Amino acid sequence: MSTARAERLVNLVLALLSTRQYLPAERIRGIVPGYADAASTEAFLRMFERDKAELRELGIPLETGTHSAFDPEGYRIARRDYELGDIDLAPDEATAVALAARLWDSPDLTGQAHGALVKLRAAGVEVDDRAHAMVEPRVHTEPAFAPLLAAVQAGRTVRFDYRRSDSPERRTRTLEPWGVVSWRGRWYVVGHDRDRAAPRCFRLSRISGEVVTTGERAAVRRPEDVNLLDFVVGTSVSDDGSPATTARLWLAEGRAAGIRRHARVLERRTVDGQDGDVVELELHYPEGAADWIAGHGPDVAVLAPDVLAKAVVDRLERVAAAGGGMR
Numbered sequence: 302m303s304t305a306r307a308e309r310l311v312n313l314v315l316a317l318l319s320t321r322q323y324l325p326a327e328r329i330r331g332i333v334p335g336y337a338d339a340a341s342t343e344a345f346l347r348m349f350e351r352d353k354a355e356l357r358e359l360g361i362p363l364e365t366g367t368h369s370a371f372d373p374e375g376y377r378i379a380r381r382d383y384e385l386g387d388i389d390l391a392p393d394e395a396t397a398v399a400l401a402a403r404l405w406d407s408p409d410l411t412g413q414a415h416g417a418l419v420k421l422r423a424a425g426v427e428v429d430d431r432a433h434a435m436v437e438p439r440v441h442t443e444p445a446f447a448p449l450l451a452a453v454q455a456g457r458t459v460r461f462d463y464r465r466s467d468s469p470e471r472r473t474r475t476l477e478p479w480g481v482v483s484w485r486g487r488w489y490v491v492g493h494d495r496d497r498a499a500p501r502c503f504r505l506s507r508i509s510g511e512v513v514t515t516g517e518r519a520a521v522r523r524p525e526d527v528n529l530l531d532f533v534v535g536t537s538v539s540d541d542g543s544p545a546t547t548a549r550l551w552l553a554e555g556r557a558a559g560i561r562r563h564a565r566v567l568e569r570r571t572v573d574g575q576d577g578d579v580v581e582l583e584l585h586y587p588e589g590a591a592d593w594i595a596g597h598g599p600d601v602a603v604l605a606p607d608v609l610a611k612a613v614v615d616r617l618e619r620v621a622a623a624g625g626g627m628r
Contacts (some may be wrong), residue, residue, distance in 0.1 A: 309335030310352055314361060314378065323366050323375025365543065378627070396455045439602045443505035446481065448512040449490050453478045458495075458516040471509055476501070479523035500536045502533050534563050546584045549604040553577045556600035559593075581605065592617060 312333045317324065330345050339345035353376075356363060375485050429588045445461065459478055462471040476494040487504055495499035523529075549567070552560060554576040564580035571577070584590045591612035594601050598617070603610035606615040 305335065307351075309333065310355060313352055314356065315371070317363070317376055317378040318380060320377055321379050322368060323364070323372070325373040327373075329376065386442045430467070443508070444487055445490075445505045445508040445512050447480055447486060448514065450481050451507070452514050453480055453490075453521075455514070456519040457514050458520045458521060460513045460515060461508045463503055464509060474503065475515075477521040479521070479527060480529045481505075482529045482533055484530065489533045491527075491532050491556040499526070500532065531563075546586050546606065546609070547581060548590070548606065548609055549579060549581050551577050551579055551593070551602040551604055555599040557597045560601065562596065584609075595620075 305312065312335060313329070316329065316333050320517060324332075324345065326349055329349070330339070332478070336345055336348065339348055347489050352596045353363060360560045362378060364379055365374055366377075367374055390475045424519055445562075449459060457476065459535055460473060464471050464475045475495040476490065477495065478490050480492075481488060487506065489504055491502045492500070550560065550564070552564075556577075565584040567579045569576070569577050591609060594603060594609075595613045595616040601613075603613050
């Protein structure tokens with residue numbers, strides 16, 4: 302969005318908020334800076350229609366109406382619908398908000414999270430940001446994360462250089478992005494690959510250089526029947542062509558829901574007096590899966606393969622040696 306248009310939209314919002322009456326279009330043209338430069342009435346109306354659509358997309362509630370049968374249709378913004386209502390968070394909810402704000406290890410998102418905390422405090426909400434003394438989570442994002450997420454939100458095509466795991470060669474990819482998801486500590490972008498004319502996912506850590514946005518806004522739409530996480534996990538979409546490893550795990554009854562979503566139950570089994578299920582799932586990146594599985598603690602036990610079981614045990618032993626702290 303250009304600076305001139307952004308300023309015009311802000312001025313339009315301020316004008317519609319400051320009046321209790323419905324302002325007709327011609328009145329708005331005369332009092333809102335930016336509209337007077339329109340070459341004609343038709344040009345102004347086209348500009349005004351675009352601005353109204355933009356405000357509605359941003360969630361700003363425009364009201365239309367008249368004060369009498371003799372008045373032309375006008376516009377206003379009701380403060381009761383626009384202003385933020387009272388915020389009442391319980392102490393544990395406020396702590397969760399503070400913890401979430403500390404979660405992102407990314408300059409692009411850290412600023413937004415901090416801004417959210419400032420707004421909450423301004424609204425009178427006591428936010429305990431000392432919760433990190435108990436646990437210090439971090440979600441690391443790649444440099445490509447912010448431009449890809451912006452492209453998804455804008456519905457625009459992207460182009461970037463990508464390196465496969467089995468080759469140092471970098472190839473340019475053109476993608477219609479549907480979304481960015483995290484799976485086992487790694488970030489992926491999913492979308493329609495124009496070069497292959499098929500859906501594909503790409504690991505963000507293998508994107509090099511700048512992510513270039515092309516095409517018109519709102520030109521890319523995610524298919525309604527596509528589950529992004531299932532797409533990444535699915536065996537048919539492994540971008541680097543690495544063979545899948547079949548793993549068998551024991552899951553405590555009613556636990557490890559994140560693993561259960563992607564696994565197939567083979568049988569019931571009791572381990573150390575606790576009921577559970579033996580499940581099977583395909584893993585393209587066993588090394589990364591070890592961190593994911595170890596995070597479930599005693600609710601999950603790896604039955605096969607041995608290399609994955611040893612990797613998980615090693616991680617749990619390191620946590621125990623550190624006194625049970627989580628970093």
